Amino acid sequence: MQLLFLFLSRYRTFLLFFLLEFLCGWLIIHNNSYQSAAFFSSSNQFVAYIDAKRNYVANYFLLPSINEDLSRQNEKLMSELAQLKIERLKYDSSFLPQYEYLAAKVVNNSLFRSRNYLTINKGKKDGVEVGMGIISSLGVVGKVKAVTDYYATVTSLLHNEIQVASRIKKNNIICTTKWDMLDYREADLLEVGRHVDLKVNDTIVSSGYSQVYPENYPIGIVKSVSVNKNNSFLKVKMTFFTDFSALVYVYVIKNKRQKEIDSLQTTTITD
Amino acid sequence: MNNLSSVISFITYLAFQVIFIRHWALFDLAFCFVYLSFLLFLPLQINPLLLLLLGFGMGFCIDIFYDTLGIHAACCVLVAYMRPRITSLIKPSGGYDVGMKPYLSIMGAQWFIIYTLLITTIHHLPLFMIEAWGANLLSFTLLKAFLSIIFTSSVVVMFQYLFYRS
Numbered sequence: 001m002q003l004l005f006l007f008l009s010r011y012r013t014f015l016l017f018f019l020l021e022f023l024c025g026w027l028i029i030h031n032n033s034y035q036s037a038a039f040f041s042s043s044n045q046f047v048a049y050i051d052a053k054r055n056y057v058a059n060y061f062l063l064p065s066i067n068e069d070l071s072r073q074n075e076k077l078m079s080e081l082a083q084l085k086i087e088r089l090k091y092d093s094s095f096l097p098q099y100e101y102l103a104a105k106v107v108n109n110s111l112f113r114s115r116n117y118l119t120i121n122k123g124k125k126d127g128v129e130v131g132m133g134i135i136s137s138l139g140v141v142g143k144v145k146a147v148t149d150y151y152a153t154v155t156s157l158l159h160n161e162i163q164v165a166s167r168i169k170k171n172n173i174i175c176t177t178k179w180d181m182l183d184y185r186e187a188d189l190l191e192v193g194r195h196v197d198l199k200v201n202d203t204i205v206s207s208g209y210s211q212v213y214p215e216n217y218p219i220g221i222v223k224s225v226s227v228n229k230n231n232s233f234l235k236v237k238m239t240f241f242t243d244f245s246a247l248v249y250v251y252v253i254k255n256k257r258q259k260e261i262d263s264l265q266t267t268t269i270t271d
Numbered sequence: 272m273n274n275l276s277s278v279i280s281f282i283t284y285l286a287f288q289v290i291f292i293r294h295w296a297l298f299d300l301a302f303c304f305v306y307l308s309f310l311l312f313l314p315l316q317i318n319p320l321l322l323l324l325l326g327f328g329m330g331f332c333i334d335i336f337y338d339t340l341g342i343h344a345a346c347c348v349l350v351a352y353m354r355p356r357i358t359s360l361i362k363p364s365g366g367y368d369v370g371m372k373p374y375l376s377i378m379g380a381q382w383f384i385i386y387t388l389l390i391t392t393i394h395h396l397p398l399f400m401i402e403a404w405g406a407n408l409l410s411f412t413l414l415k416a417f418l419s420i421i422f423t424s425s426v427v428v429m430f431q432y433l434f435y436r437s
Contacts, residue, residue, distance in 0.1 A: 013319040017352040020327045024348060027334075027341030028401065047335055054290050110338075112296045114403050117338045153338065160404075181408060183299075 048119055048151040051108040059248065066248050073137040099214050102126060102252040104134075107151070109247055111184040116158040116244075118142065122252060123150040133212035133253040139241030140164060140206055140219045141250050152252075158184050158244060165210045166219055168196070169203040177204065177219055177238070184244045187220060189236035196234065198225050204238055211255055277313065281329065284309040289336040301418035304343075305426045306333055307394055310350055311387065312435075315371050319355055326351030339402065346398045350390055357389050375431035387427050391420045 008015065059066075104122040122128050124147050134141040134154050142156040155162055157179055164177040166189070176190040192198060202222045208215030220238040228235045255261075288306040295303050310326055330347030334340050358373070361382060375383040399416040403409075 013323065013352070016320055016323050017348060020323060020348040021345055024327075024330075024341040024345035028345065030340075050290070112299055112302070113339075115339075182411065 045148060045150065048107060048121075048148075051119055052121060055105075055107045062246065062248060065246050069137060069248070076137070098255065098257050100254040100256060102128070102254065104128075104152075104250055104252055106247045106250055109156075109244070111158060111244055114160045114181055116156045116184075117145065118154045118156050118247065118250075120152050120154060120250060120252070121150065123147050123152050125149050126252075127254065128152045128252050131212070132255075133214075134250050135213060135217060135253060136242045136247060136250050138218070138243070140213050140217055141242055141244075141247065143212060144252070154250075156244065157187070157240070157242075163190075164213070164219060165207045166204050167207040168192075168198060169205045169216070171197065174207050174209070175204070175236075180237070185239055186223065187238050187240060189222070189238050190233070192234045192236055194227060194232055194234055198222060198234060198236065200225060211258060211261055212253070214253065277325075280309055280312070281325070285329065285332050288333060293336065297418070297422055300415050301422040302415070303419070303422050303426050304333075304391075304394065304398075305423060305430065307347075307350070307391060307423060308427050308430055310347060310354065311390055311427065312373060315358055315367050315373055316369065319351075322351045322354060323348060342398060342401050345401065346394045349397060350394045353393050354390065357386065357393075361385055361389075374435045375428065376435060383431065384424070384428065387424045388420070391423050391427070395420045395423065 102122060104120040104126075106118050107121050108117075108119040110116045110118070118141075120128075120134070128144060128147050130144050130147060132144045134143065140157060142154045142159075143162065144152050145155045146153045157164065157177070159179065160181055162179065165174065166177045167174045173192070173196050175192045177187050178190055180186050180188045189204060200222050204219045204222065206213040206215065206217045206219055208217075218241050220240045223237045223239045225237075226235045284306045288304070292303050292305055306329060309329055310322070313322065313325070326347040327344050330344030333343040333347075337343065358367070363378075363382065371377060373383070373386060378386070395416045399412050399419070403412040
């Protein structure tokens with residue numbers, strides 16, 4: 001017994017070191033596999049409050065680009081409105097809007113890590129839930145990871161584990177978008193067969209199969225296409241439409257039919 | 272009094288790091304983790320157990336802001352564990368005096384730069400390796416780590432000249 005105490009006191013520094021490192025290792029692994037650690041993340045109220053204050057000051061320097069962004073968005077909305085007025089769609093349940101959009105402001109954002117997150121100023125009280133999609137006026141941004149009452153942490157597309165079900169706009173061929181981990185402006189396009197007719201400057205949109213993002217929402221534009229000799233897929237680089245370095249306003253997407261689709265898909269699986 | 276100044280420096284470095292420096296990225300590659308100064312500048316004769324706990328606390332607070340729970344804490348604890356070994360490794364011929372602090376003005380530029388480079392390397396290498404979580408893009412990760420070591424060390428030395436002059 002005395003020997004044990006002697007041992008403990010002699011190696012107490014090493015033991016504490018070992019214990020703390022073990023705790024850290026557990027935290028790293030635990031945090032990566034569970035999405036529930038909202039308290040110790042940037043959607044924590046206090047942390048988000050500091051971020052919001054910091055952002056309040058920093059945003060003054062972004063005003064020109066915000067104005068430009070908003071005016072472009074207005075333009076787009078007005079043209080859509082005009083289109084709708086002309087068409088005067090007949091009332092039909094399939095034309096009822098399936099998605100609801102909730103505007104939110106980005107209070108924190110990261111670009112240069114291999115797992116990037118952003119924090120937005122809308123949370124549980126505004127109806128934000130884990131798993132909802134996030135878009136900007138230009139393109140897809142990410143997916144909600146954790147929510148607290150007034151804030152939410154969003155996994156951005158700049159994350160090594162995020163993939164987006166996509167399709168090539170001109171011929172509807174499906175493919176997958178995944179960040180290349182090197183540059184926040186670019187992504188890889190996976191699972192495009194060598195027979196597919198894909199050219200530089202083709203637009204890539206979301207396929208809507210995941211129900212997280214609306215169908216045909218823009219993601220990016222093809223930057224380069226090359227044939228990989230050892231592989232039956234093309235090697236494609238694309239440029240995001242969203243400028244992740246200047247994100248200010250984003251939209252949270254609420255899919256009003258999510259429950260219906262989920263329950264239908266669960267029934268099919270159990271069959 | 273000493274405790275109070277430690278608490279103040281803890282909060283100051285934490286706030287400075289997360290409010291101002293978090294979004295710095297030179298050439299999109301080099302990052303600055305100047306909060307490490309807090310661990311660097313603690314007195315030389317500090318209790319190693321206390322040093323470990325302070326390292327963990329600092330790393331954990333940084334992690335909350337960076338959304339990297341555990342990563343910074345792990346590297347800071349490693350730094351806290353290695354610091355006494357490093358200071359005894361690069362001990363000047365006369366040894367250290369009681370109550371000495373590892374400041375540039377006291378220890379001299381050569382000693383201080385070696386000390387800073389060693390500690391930052393111990394902190395940054397594992398940090399970037401854990402963060403990349405795997406060996407693909409290894410050379411890219413090492414490049415980031417190397418540039419960040421230089422960046423952080425330069426800022427730490429600059430801080431010494433600016434705020435810790437004798």
